[in-house]
Amino acid sequence: MPRPIRASIDLEALRHNYLLARSKAGSAKAFAVIKANAYGHGLQRAIQALGPVADGFALLDIAEAAQLRAAGLTQPIALLEGFFEPADLPEIERLCLIPTIHGDAQLAMLERTRLAGPLDVLLKINTGMNRLGFTADSFPAALARLRALPAVRSITLMSHFARADDEAGIAPQLARFKAIAGGLDLPVSLANSAALLRFPEATAQIVRPGIMLYGGSPMPDIASAEQLGLRAVMTLNSEIIGVQDITPGERVGYGGSFEAATPMRVGVVACGYADGYPRHAPTGTPILVGGRRTRTLGRVSMDMLACDLTHLPEAGVGSPVTLWGDGLAADEVAAAAGTISYELFCALAPRVPVQVR
């Protein structure tokens, strides 16, 4: 008998969330960020759900972009982070991709290569994230070098916000962007999900929503996914595969980190860190058994975790369990485990069978 764990991906919810993002984008184009295997949801599934509706896509590698073209998608595709080498440029041009130019090495590559053109590029400006991009000092020369390349048809200025999801917001980065590139008559792309939802002034010509498409709140401390009108896309389900009645003083799981103070019923769930459940989720992480909310107990094992059935007498072996998704926001589980829903989704293990709804 196979292990009862499975993930389901709700394509309708994915499309709903994308359309919500687009409705917030005004006249800007909403490029669906589908990097990292569509945040763990499966690139082909994202293509199926979003192919017919998305204005454009953003991802990381050329092989993934090739899958979109092979599926017949003709929308613009941005290559975020700009990992490419000279040998990739013909493929970038053949697939009509929009590479991100964020440093001198890439500019030099474009200058040395005979480009067929026309090539559309994103020119990345570092406004305070301090990962990639040109600064106030290096930007003017970079722009001039790009403009001197006859094959470059269009340049979109882009930047990425470090704190669109917290109280500090985007103001310092937006001010720096304006100081560096404010007077230029070029299209702009700035907003991720949080900026799109919180700061309409950052919308510009292209927005790049990622996590909100998958039903994660980009700012769980400020608004839940439900409050934002987002629907869960990935639901991780399993079942209770064992039950133990324990007495006060008994402990649960590796390390015995949880000790019962009263008589308890402990349910054992077929889901562990090898399935992608976070090992660092502590006792008390929310979980649904038979649709009712309870808590995990003790340390998460490789293939199993324990939960509290003391107040759920109707639950037993075979009871359905939801680890996150429908009825239990991934953001809540992530917060309990000290992480973010992005990480939960991306960590879903290949061994977990996936159904599409």
Ligand code: PLP
């Ligand atoms: N734009 C860039 C450059 C990114 O790296 C990301 C994600 O990390 C996004 C947009 C999407 O961000 P989010 O998933 O927070 O909407």
